[in-house]
Amino acid sequence: xxxxxxxxxxxxxxxxxxxxxxxxxxxxxxxxxxxxxxxxxxxxxxxxxxxxxxxxxxxxxxxxxxxxxxxxxxxxxxxxxxxxxxxxxxxxxxxxxxxxxxxxxxxxxxxxxxxxxxxxxxxxxxxxxxxxxxxx
Amino acid sequence: xxxxxxxxxxxxxxxxxxxxxxxxxxxxxxxxxxxxxxxxxxxxxxxxxxxxxxxxxxxxxxxxxxxxxxxxxxxxxxxxxxxxxxxxxxxxxxxxxxxxxxxxxxxxxxxxxxxxxxxxxxxxxxxxxxxxxxxxxxxxxxxxxxxxxxxxxxxxxxxxxxxxxxxxxxxxxxxxxxxxxxxxxxxxxxxxxxxxxxxxxxxxxxxxxxxxxxxxxxxxxxxxxxxxxxxxxxxxxxxxxxxxxxxxxxxxxxxxxxxxxxxxxxxxxxxxxxxxxxxxxxxxxxxxxxxxxxxxxxxxxxxxxxxxxxxxxxxxxxxxxxxxxxxxxxxxxxxxxxxxxxxxxxxxxxxxxxxxxxxxxxxxxxxxxxxxxxxxxxxxxxxxxxxxxxxxxxxxxxxxxxxxxxxxxxxxxxxxxxxxxxxxxxxxxxxxxxx
Numbered sequence: 239x240x241x242x243x244x245x246x247x248x249x250x251x252x253x254x255x256x257x258x259x260x261x262x263x264x265x266x267x268x269x270x271x272x273x274x275x276x277x278x279x280x281x282x283x284x285x286x287x288x289x290x291x292x293x294x295x296x297x298x299x300x301x302x303x304x305x306x307x308x309x310x311x312x313x314x315x316x317x318x319x320x321x322x323x324x325x326x327x328x329x330x331x332x333x334x335x336x337x338x339x340x341x342x343x344x345x346x347x348x349x350x351x352x353x354x355x356x357x358x359x360x361x362x363x364x365x366x367x368x369x370x371x372x373x374x
Numbered sequence: 375x376x377x378x379x380x381x382x383x384x385x386x387x388x389x390x391x392x393x394x395x396x397x398x399x400x401x402x403x404x405x406x407x408x409x410x411x412x413x414x415x416x417x418x419x420x421x422x423x424x425x426x427x428x429x430x431x432x433x434x435x436x437x438x439x440x441x442x443x444x445x446x447x448x449x450x451x452x453x454x455x456x457x458x459x460x461x462x463x464x465x466x467x468x469x470x471x472x473x474x475x476x477x478x479x480x481x482x483x484x485x486x487x488x489x490x491x492x493x494x495x496x497x498x499x500x501x502x503x504x505x506x507x508x509x510x511x512x513x514x515x516x517x518x519x520x521x522x523x524x525x526x527x528x529x530x531x532x533x534x535x536x537x538x539x540x541x542x543x544x545x546x547x548x549x550x551x552x553x554x555x556x557x558x559x560x561x562x563x564x565x566x567x568x569x570x571x572x573x574x575x576x577x578x579x580x581x582x583x584x585x586x587x588x589x590x591x592x593x594x595x596x597x598x599x600x601x602x603x604x605x606x607x608x609x610x611x612x613x614x615x616x617x618x619x620x621x622x623x624x625x626x627x628x629x630x631x632x633x634x635x636x637x638x639x640x641x642x643x644x645x646x647x648x649x650x651x652x653x654x655x656x657x658x659x660x661x662x663x664x665x666x667x668x669x670x671x672x673x674x675x676x677x678x679x680x681x682x683x684x685x686x687x688x689x690x691x692x693x694x695x696x697x698x699x700x701x702x703x704x705x706x707x708x709x710x711x712x713x714x715x716x717x718x719x720x721x722x723x724x725x726x727x728x729x730x731x732x733x734x735x736x737x738x739x740x741x742x743x744x745x746x747x748x749x750x751x752x753x754x755x756x757x758x759x760x761x762x763x764x765x766x767x768x769x770x771x772x773x774x775x776x777x778x779x780x781x782x783x784x785x786x787x788x789x790x791x792x793x794x795x796x797x798x799x800x801x802x803x804x805x806x807x808x809x
Contacts, residue, residue: 240404247397248691252716254393255449255723258386262442262730265379269438269737 282329288370291316299334303327305366306339319343319367325352334358334373343367376437377429383441384425387448388417394452394692401693402459409455416470417448420477424794427481431488432805438734439804442727443782443797447473447790449724450783452692453704453711460698465785472787479791480798487802496746499562506555509548514605533608549611550792553618554799557757560619561749563591564626568745571627583631592632595619596639603647609654610764610778616640617760622753625739661774674701678769682713682721689717704785706777709769724783725766732759738804751803754796 286295292315297303303312308322315324321341328335338345338352345352346365358364364371392414396406421444428435451473455466487494495502512535515525524536537544564571571588599616602608620636623629647654656671664672664679677700684690697703697711704711713721735755742748761781768775779789 240400244397244401244691244694247400248688251390251393251397251692252688252719252723254386254390255445255716255720258383258390258441258445259723259726259730261383261386262438262445263726265383265441266438266730266734 282334283374284327284364284371285374286369287372288368289317290368292369299327299329301329304339315366315369317367317369320369324366327358332357336364341366377425377433380437380441381422381425384421384444385418387441387444388414388421390445391417391448391451394448395455397691398452398456398459398693401691412470413451413455416473417444417451420473421447424477424481424798427484428801431481431484432801434808435801435805436734436738436808439731439797439801442731442734443794446724446727446731446782449712449716449720449727450708450780450785453697453708453715453783454785456693456715457698457704457711459693460696465704468787469785469790472790475787476791476794480794483795483798484802492750492799492802492806493744493746495558495750496562496565499559502555502562503559506552506559509552509555510602510606512548533606533611545787546791547786547788549608550788551795553611553614553757554754554792554796556615557618557622557753558750560595560622561746561753564622564749565746568626571623572629583635584627584629589635592620592623592635592639596643600643600647603643603651607651607653608777609647609657610776613764613776614757614760614778616643618753618756621756621760622749625752625756626749657774657776661768661771664771674707675769675771675775677701678707678710679771681707681710682718682770685714685717685720687718689713689715689720691715705779706765706775706784707769708780708784709766712783728758728762728781732762735759735800738800738807742803742807744807747803747807751800754800758793758796 282299284297284299286292289295297313304323304326305311305313305315305320306323306325307315307317307320311323321339321343323339324341325339325345326337328337335355335357336345336347336352337355343366346363347356347358348363349365358373360373362373364373392410395413396410399406399409421440425440428440451466451469454469458464458466512523513525513533515523515535525534533547533549534545535548537546571584577583595616599612602615603612616636617640620632620640623632623636648658659667660671660675664675666672668676681695681697681700681703684695689695692715695711695714697714700707700710709721709724712724716723732755735751735758739748739751739755742751758781761778764773764776765778765780765784767773768778779786781793782790
């Protein structure tokens with residue numbers, strides 16, 4: 239009889255060890271998962287959905303990204319209506335913020351011209367000249 | 375995870391320690407005695423106390439670190455207790471005291487840094503270096519010169535210091551504390567010179583190499599490692615110091631050339647010490663062919679492999695194996711002892727707990743904005759990781775065996791105290807970064 243109890247206890251012990259490891263691993267995973275999920279929710283990805291030459295181009299904004307017609311901009315906007323340095327995208331905890339850098343022809347979010355730094359939401363449309371980008 | 379669930383997990387790990395001890399007693403004597411309650415109480419006071427210290431002095435520290443550390447200590451402790459019964463020694467009661475002392479000193483570390491910031495270690499890094507070097511040289515003090523502090527040789531390595539306080543004596547390995555000081559010094563040095571080290575590099579093919587002048591710190595560390603190997607005959611500490619430094623240098627600069635140069639220097643030192651020292655030769659022979667040298671050099675490694683083989687998938691069961699047949703089972707070979715009694719399943723859980731602890735440590739380093747704190751967190755985690763890899767790798771015959779203890783699990787007070795203080799420093803860094 240004691241042998242059966244012992245065998246049972248052994249398995250319970252190993253089970254407890256694994257339950258513990260699982261709990262710790264889940265906690266650490268959740269810790270990582272939260273930050274991953276938040277990143278996706280923020281909408282830090284911009285996709286060019288309408289453009290003559292750059293259709294389908296995707297860009298991931300990690301920190302600060304400047305878009306413009308100049309080759310020195312972080313991301314080139316191949317659009318004759320875009321300014322040399324047209325706009326700046328800044329990834330923040332609250333979401334991505336768009337700054338228009340005093341462009342000649344302006345930046346439009348969902349059809350409205352940007353006059354002040356604007357926080358972008360997922361699904362917003364950004365229009366520069368004939369190029370349309372979507373926040374994802 | 376919140377602080378409360380960390381507390382709950384720590385209590386669960388204390389239950390694991392007590393449960394393990396109970397199982398050993400039950401298997402050996404078919405009875406349960408007061409050891410169960412005593413173990414639970416000691417673990418609860420030590421790690422519950424440390425948890426409370428974190429709440430009080432570093433409330434924003436990550437709640438992910440203490441639970442796996444408690445579980446590792448628990449799994450190690452129950453094996454030490456089990457080996458005691460077989461060998462008739464009383465190491466578990468010493469280890470109990472060391473667990474209490476270690477957790478107490480870790481709490482004290484949190485309290486001390488609570489008044490300032492961890493960056494004092496950067497400002498006074500030269501003093502830290504001097505203290506660390508003095509600690510490393512402490513065991514070379516002469517024996518029998520009337521002073522209550524003296525050096526001691528154990529197993530051919532001169533690593534111990536004996537403190538005679540009249541009614542009792544304490545033995546400790548000061549190098550275990552010195553390695554924390556050395557990491558702090560190197561992190562401070564690299565934080566101050568990071569830019570210069572990063573910019574001065576040349577590309578040879580795809581690999582970036584540092585300027586020859588920038589290799590001087592690498593050469594100095596290499597020299598110190600070789601010196602430790604010669605003067606104290608301690609392969610493990612020497613290797614740990616060097617590998618840890620090369621990794622930290624790589625982390626600070628992102629220059630792959632350091633890894634190449636470090637590997638090259640390590641190879642030279644390895645081959646040279648193989649040719650020069652017979653104790654290194656014996657280690658290599660035991661590693662390559664333990665069964666051909668079963669009678670002498672290979673005995674320990676072979677016994678360790680037999681133990682893990684006997685353990686099979688689920689182990690012989692706590693208290694039911696014969697891990698005491700492995701020489702030094704409670705210190706260097708505790709992983710093999712766990713492998714015999716808890717089997718493959720047990721060793722995988724140990725590896726998982728180490729992996730989780732190390733990933734949390736690296737996570738603290740990744741999230742740190744301040745360069746010094748980033749490098750210190752990375753360096754401390756590297757020390758833990760390299761120790762774990764070297765000794766577990768040695769036991770399973772992946773690398774030559776180096777006499778190094780398995781963090782948190784092996785019997786040995788100085789190592790436990792040093793590693794718990796290391797955890798306290800990581801917690802402090804994580805607290806400061808969250809502010």
